[in-house]
Amino acid sequence: MRAAGNRTPVLILSALGEVDERVRGLKAGGDDYLVKPFALSELLARLEALFRRGTPSGERARLEFADLAMDLMGREVRRGGRRIELTQREFRILEYLMRHAGQVVTRSMLLENVWDYHFDPQTNIIDQHVSRLRQKIDQAFERPLIQTVRGTGYVLREPD
Amino acid sequence: MVRVLRSLTFRLALIYLGLFTFSVAGLLALTYWVSVLEPLWQVQDVVRTEAKALAALYDSAEPARLAERLAAREDTPAERLAFHVLEAPDGTVRTANLPRWPRRSGDPWLRFELEEFETADREEHEVLAYDLLLPDGARLLVGRDTEDLDDREELIFDAVAWGAGATILLGLIGGLLMSLAVARRIEAVSRTARRVMAGDLSGRVSVRATGDDFDRLAETLNAMLARIEALVQSVSRVSDSIAHELRTPLTRLHADLEDLASSLDERAPEQRRPAEQALREATRLQATFDALLRIARIETGRYVASRETIDLAVLLDDAAELYAPAAENKGQKIALNIAPGLTTRGDPNLLFQAVSNLLDNAIKYGPAGSVIDLSGRRDDGGIEVGVRDRGPGVPEQHRAEVVERFYRMPGSEDAVGLGLGLSLVAAVAHLHETRLVLENADPGLRASLRLSADQP
Numbered sequence: 001m002r003a004a005g006n007r008t009p010v011l012i013l014s015a016l017g018e019v020d021e022r023v024r025g026l027k028a029g030g031d032d033y034l035v036k037p038f039a040l041s042e043l044l045a046r047l048e049a050l051f052r053r054g055t056p057s058g059e060r061a062r063l064e065f066a067d068l069a070m071d072l073m074g075r076e077v078r079r080g081g082r083r084i085e086l087t088q089r090e091f092r093i094l095e096y097l098m099r100h101a102g103q104v105v106t107r108s109m110l111l112e113n114v115w116d117y118h119f120d121p122q123t124n125i126i127d128q129h130v131s132r133l134r135q136k137i138d139q140a141f142e143r144p145l146i147q148t149v150r151g152t153g154y155v156l157r158e159p160d
Numbered sequence: 161m162v163r164v165l166r167s168l169t170f171r172l173a174l175i176y177l178g179l180f181t182f183s184v185a186g187l188l189a190l191t192y193w194v195s196v197l198e199p200l201w202q203v204q205d206v207v208r209t210e211a212k213a214l215a216a217l218y219d220s221a222e223p224a225r226l227a228e229r230l231a232a233r234e235d236t237p238a239e240r241l242a243f244h245v246l247e248a249p250d251g252t253v254r255t256a257n258l259p260r261w262p263r264r265s266g267d268p269w270l271r272f273e274l275e276e277f278e279t280a281d282r283e284e285h286e287v288l289a290y291d292l293l294l295p296d297g298a299r300l301l302v303g304r305d306t307e308d309l310d311d312r313e314e315l316i317f318d319a320v321a322w323g324a325g326a327t328i329l330l331g332l333i334g335g336l337l338m339s340l341a342v343a344r345r346i347e348a349v350s351r352t353a354r355r356v357m358a359g360d361l362s363g364r365v366s367v368r369a370t371g372d373d374f375d376r377l378a379e380t381l382n383a384m385l386a387r388i389e390a391l392v393q394s395v396s397r398v399s400d401s402i403a404h405e406l407r408t409p410l411t412r413l414h415a416d417l418e419d420l421a422s423s424l425d426e427r428a429p430e431q432r433r434p435a436e437q438a439l440r441e442a443t444r445l446q447a448t449f450d451a452l453l454r455i456a457r458i459e460t461g462r463y464v465a466s467r468e469t470i471d472l473a474v475l476l477d478d479a480a481e482l483y484a485p486a487a488e489n490k491g492q493k494i495a496l497n498i499a500p501g502l503t504t505r506g507d508p509n510l511l512f513q514a515v516s517n518l519l520d521n522a523i524k525y526g527p528a529g530s531v532i533d534l535s536g537r538r539d540d541g542g543i544e545v546g547v548r549d550r551g552p553g554v555p556e557q558h559r560a561e562v563v564e565r566f567y568r569m570p571g572s573e574d575a576v577g578l579g580l581g582l583s584l585v586a587a588v589a590h591l592h593e594t595r596l597v598l599e600n601a602d603p604g605l606r607a608s609l610r611l612s613a614d615q616p
Contacts, residue, residue, distance in 0.1 A: 040411055089481060115482060117478070117508065117513075119509050119510075119513045121516070123486075123577070125482055125485070125516075128486055128489065129482075129485055131485075150418060151414060151415075151418055
């Protein structure tokens with residue numbers, strides 16, 4: 001399919017967790033890979049991420065959402081013009097959320113993309129990281145942008 | 161190599177070699193007896209008889225008579241050359257047909273060798289002589305040539321020397337080759353066993369089609385392995401179908417409870433609370449389920465772990481950083497003691513999860529404000545990863561049970577979590593051909609894993 005120039009996003013579902021299979025799948029042009037059994041919410045979140053990814057954003061130097069602005073070159077974050085100090089990890093979490101603004105991002109997606117490890121974190125450790133990020137990004141401001149989607153993950157979204 | 165030398169086959173070969181050498185030695189001894197000793201004794205009998213007869217002829221007044229008889233004896237053609245020496249009482253030589261001879265000693269029997277250049281006929285001779293003292297003090301030596309027996313003796317000794325040497329050398333080499341051949345067949349079986357233990361249940365012992373006893377063993381073992389594979393597969397199928405059958409209802413239950421909880425939001429909190437509790441239990445149920453499934457897959461080898469080169473220093477750093485917020489919440493500090501450049505081979509995701517679980521435990525059971533030591537260091541050809549807390553620790557009698565699923569130490573039954581953390585760490589350790597070691601850190605617990613160092 002890829003050889004024919006078809007750029008349709010592909011998510012591979014597999015019954016096995018073999019890494020070479022995963023690598024093969026991704027190398028063959030697959031965009032994401034999920035191992036059975038998986039949670040439905042996980043599948044939906046990743047599918048949505050794929051669909052949005054379809055629109056090439058190119059190499060941008062800045063990410064913006066609502067009054068949040070992220071300067072990728074200077075590694076700087078501002079909200080409402082005010083500079084916010086983030087740790088390297090917090091920066092990457094926010095970057096990922098911003099790149100998937102409006103889409104639900106699961107904990108495993110965060111773990112994979114921000115920490116580069118594939119497993120399902122049993123504890124709420126990811127939540128604690130996000131909570132700290134929220135303290136810096138949302139707490140002092142009127143409208144919290146990082147929302148929790150119960151049972152699934154997080155989303156960067158304007159509150160209704 | 162040393163293993164081959166200590167193998168049963170080699171020992172049996174040595175025993176056989178010993179018995180064989182012993183029998184051959186016996187055989188050669190017998191040959192020696194029959195072809196050298198007996199003839200020698202016969203010659204001795206003859207010489208002794210001759211000597212005594214000649215001695216009886218001696219008359220001290222007329223020694224020439226004996227001399228004549230001796231000369232006649234010498235000239236008489238016989239199988240063995242005749243030798244004689246007649247010394248006067250004062251030691252002078254009356255007659256002799258030998259170039260030299262030994263002095264008198266306590267032994268009447270003399271055996272000595274004459275070289276080629278000494279003898280009249282320019283040949284080697286072995287003299288067997290009887291040494292008599294005549295009544296007037298004269299000395300009579302009567303002897304015969306036993307060069308042929310001497311040659312035979314040399315031949316047998318040479319045979320023994322060379323034969324023994326060759327036998328032992330060939331025996332050792334043969335024994336070694338035999339042991340190697342057997343060791344190879346045994347190693348093939350061991351190799352398959354190791355492969356199966358590592359999780360590849362399709363491993364089978366190769367059959368050489370020679371129909372020998374090793375082939376029969378291989379066939380029996382293969383039948384056993386096929387049975388094991390079938391059993392494990394049926395267990396896997398069962399657990400997979402359980403997993404499959406339960407997953408969907410669990411997901412639905414979770415979703416329904418979520419709907420219920422959120423639909424009750426607007427109403428009284430007393431109604432919402434039971435719904436939220438139910439939702440929490442459903443979440444916990446799903447998490448337990450997932451974790452159990454994962455551990456089972458790792459243990460039965462259905463999770464095929466990757467073998468990548470991993471920089472443990474980076475992995476440990478990442479783990480410490482991931483759990484930093486949890487530690488901070490309890491005022492704890494994760495102290496890092498990581499040597500640089502610790503490379504190993506393994507599955508990075510599984511190892512990361514194992515270390516994460518250990519850190520999670522350390523944070524959970526360690527007292528607030530305490531220090532948790534995360535260490536990675538080289539140790540005796542391997543790499544040791546250690547997590548140490550200053551909590552209540554695990555008493556020795558519980559250390560084996562603590563890695564079992566759902567085990568809780570008496571007194572900590574309500575601890576947060578599923579009780580599966582250490583089970584997973586143990587499963588990951590096993591997959592990496594190592595063990596989870598729990599030690600008393602006094603205070604606290606030290607959990608460690610020894611991984612093999614990957615030589616770049």
